[in-house]
Amino acid sequence: MRKIVAVDAGGTSSRAVVLEASGDCRGFGRAGAGNPTAxxxxxxxxxxxxxxxxxxxxxxxxxxxESLVVIALAGAETPEFVQRLGSRFAGLGLGGTVAIEPDLLGTFCSGTALEHGYAVIAGTGAIAARVSDGRIHTVRGGSGWLLGDTGSGFWIGHLVARTVVAALDGIGRPTALTGLLLEATGIERTSAKHRGRAEELTRLEHALYALQPVELARFAPLAFEAVDDPVGREILDAAAEGIARILAAAVQTDVSGAVVLGGSVLAAGMERAPAIFTHRLRAAAGDAQLIPVADGVVGAAVLALRRLGIRVDARLHRHLTGEIDRARGEAVAQ
Amino acid sequence: MRKIVAVDAGGTSSRAVVLEASGDCRGFGRAGAGNPTAxxxxxxxxxxxxxxxxxxxxxxxxxxxESLVVIALAGAETPEFVQRLGSRFAGLGLGGTVAIEPDLLGTFCSGTALEHGYAVIAGTGAIAARVSDGRIHTVRGGSGWLLGDTGSGFWIGHLVARTVVAALDGIGRPTALTGLLLEATGIERTSAKHRGRAEELTRLEHALYALQPVELARFAPLAFEAVDDPVGREILDAAAEGIARILAAAVQTDVSGAVVLGGSVLAAGMERAPAIFTHRLRAAAGDAQLIPVADGVVGAAVLALRRLGIRVDARLHRHLTGEIDRARGEAVAQ
Incomplete structure (x- = not known):
């Protein structure tokens, strides 16, 4: 039996499955970040x-x-990466083909057996693509933390930090985010002032400037905790609007097919602030079905089977999804 | 005759004057950045x-x-800086007192002989202070490029860069800023695409990520060049609103006295987009007089004379300003 392996290589963790041509899943493995850019x-x-x-x-x-390994990966791969990966897999007995696919396609195929529609990922970054005939056609967004990625985890965490700094300085409105961010950074509440400036503010600035800018992404979850706070809600709405604009830019005249949603921000958004996120995404995607997915590993499996000439229809897609969910659950339980 | 020297130590350049107790100016000198934090x-x-x-x-x-040197300087000075500065000045025959004053106070006193009102500086950063009895009373803003400084040069330049990236990606509206930024970064215009993405966009991202984030401040002047473009105008309006919010946070119940405006953004704003900036600042400052100043060297001179017990009234302030302008012009002409 030829070995079929599908991998979702993420910026914080990676997942791999071993498959049969039938779509049965024979193993699930998890490890750390598998993105060489990250x-x-x-x-x-x-x-x-x-x-x-x-x-x-x-x-x-x-x-x-004759083995086949398909890896869903964000960004461009280098020849050195591909060559070293091939050697590593050969050491595991996988001497055949190693194919790298865009993570946007892995995400799309995780959500649907259709071959056209849209994929949107908002996690570390924010990016969207139109999928046509089973391939990535147009990509929008993904310009990184400094120049783009509106609605990404960094963008939200950065806005949380700026919002709390402004609130403590009397420039912005009071918000529940202040208590959450001071707690997250281990700063004790105090009403002490120095030269008319809140001590809390000075300490918070020191704590935040000690981080790398991109690490502000770790405060994005605070916005979801503060979804009932008017300021927290505004941040989430602006994030959802930013993500929807990126999707809208990828949309062609006719919106049809599925819209598959990936990444930690969209997962949290659809679960904790579904009204906000659905409203904003509908404005870009019309009535197309919105399908949140946990990651791109099912999609990598779909792409592997298709590469072997196997037609993945809705029935086989459901079977693959069920099998991988089961294997994932067993792997967690061990 | 005791030597009296006043210095404005800036983040990009510094200015010094030698004064008589009468306010006559005996010399003007200019050099590079004099801020140890910078x-x-x-x-x-x-x-x-x-x-x-x-x-x-x-x-x-x-x-x-018996000499006196007064230096207007942003941020906190360290004992090492003060000690080394004292040695350097002693080497120039200035063996007496060296006093450091806040740049916000230098800016304020550059614009007025009054001892109460507000100073706002928007240049590298954005910060405001209430001045009371000739001293800084309350400071707002100045939280740095990542956490605050809305309306600063970095903030504007960053927004210019993000706006052009979004426009080239089809996410944002077309804007005259695109041509200006591509020219400023030396990128030739092309309609070439790669995987459905504009080549110009990819090249611009590479050029901008090669900079330190804070260097994006160099693109702030493009927003003033594009003041007749709707998108450029919106950026300037948002900057002016941000600066006005920082000022508003420093304002006490009664607004009175002068509002002195310093820094490159406010200088450009009051000259090239006066309607926008005056409108936004008036919302925070009411009818108080708005006084733009070029820098803080006149203010440092005012503070030096006051430290010697000399009363600086409106007449002496005008004399000092005229004398320093004359000496500055002669120094430029040489």
Missing amino acids: VGIEAAVEALGLAVARALGDRLGDTDA | VGIEAAVEALGLAVARALGDRLGDTDA
């Missing part, structure tokens, strides 16, 4: 090797020259 | 020493143990 080639190769080894479990063994 | 202690001491040496001209000579 963590460097060496760490990414190590994590992806570990995830795959865990998914293979006791199936590690003789080399299969 | 360029480090060594470079700042070197620049301030050079500016003062140039202002002294052929008055360099015997040590005056």
Whole structure:
């Protein structure tokens, strides 16, 4: 039996599954960040090797020259990365093809068996694509933390930080986010002032400037905790609007097919602030079905089977999804 | 005669004047950045020493143990900076007192002989203060490029960059800023696309991510060039609103006295977009007089004379301003 492996290589964690051509799942493995742009080639190769080894479990063994590994990955891969990844997988007995697919396509195919529609990912970054004939056609957004990515985790966390700094300085409105951010940064509440400036403010600024700017993304969850606070709600609404604008830019004249939603911000948004996120996304996507997905591993599996000439229809897609969910649950339980 | 020297130590350049107790100006000198937070202690001491040496001209000579040097400086000074500055000035024959005053007070006193009102500086950062009895009473804003400074040069330049990236990506409206920013970054216009993405966009992102984030401030002047473009105008209006909010937070129940405006953004704003800036600042400052100033060197001179017990009234303030303008012009002409 030829070995079929599908991998979702993320910026914070990676997931791998071992599949049969029937869509049955024989193993699930998880490891750290597998994106070389995020963590460097060496760490990414190590994590992806570990995830795959865990998914293979006791199936590690003789080399299969016909094996297929499909990896869904954000950003451009370098020849060095591909070559080192091939060596690592060969060491696991996977001597055949290694194919890298865009994470946007992995996300799209995780949500639907259709071959056209849209994928939107809002997590570390914010990016959208139109999918046509099963391939990525147009990409919008994804310009990074400094120049784009409106609605991403960094964008929300940064706005939370700026909003609280302004509130403590008397420039912005009081907000429940202040207490949440001071708690998250370990700063004790005090009414002490120094030269007419709140001590809390000075301490918060020191704590936040000690971070790398992109680390402000860690405060994005506070906005979802403060969804009932008017200021927190405004931040989430502005994030949803920003994400919807990126999607709208990818939309062609006719919106049809599925709109698949990936990434931590959209997962939290559809779960904790569904009214806000659905409203904003509907404005861009019309009546197309909105399908949130946890990650791109089902999509990587779909792409692997298609590469072998297997037609993935709605029935097989449901089977794959169920199988991978089951294997994921068993892997968590161990 | 005791030597009286006043210095405005800025983040990009510094200015020094040598004064008589009458307010007559005997010399003007200019040098590079004199703010130790911006360029480090060594470079700042070197620049301030050079500016003062140039202002002294052929008055360099015997040590005056009664000399007074007053320096207007943003941020907190360290004991090491003060000590090294004292040594440097002693080497120039200035063996007496060296006093450091807040740049906000230098700016305020550059614009008025009054001892109460407000100072607003929007340049590298954005900050405002209430002045009461000739001293800084309350400070608002100045939280730096990442956490605050709405309306500062960085904030405007960053928004220009984000706006053009969004426009090139089809997410934002077309704007005259696009041509200006591509020209400023040396990127040739092309309609070429790669994977449905404008080549210009990819090149611009590479060029901008090659900079330090704070260097985006260099693109702030483009917004003033595009004041007749709807998008450029919106950016300037948002900047003016942000600056006005910082001022509003410093305002006590009664607005009275002068509102002195310093920094490159407010200078450009009052000259090139006066309707926008006056409208927004009036909302915060009411009918108080808005007084733009070029820098804080007149204010440092006012503070030096006051420290010697000399009363600086409107007449002496006008005399000082005229004298320093004349000396500045002569120094430029040389």
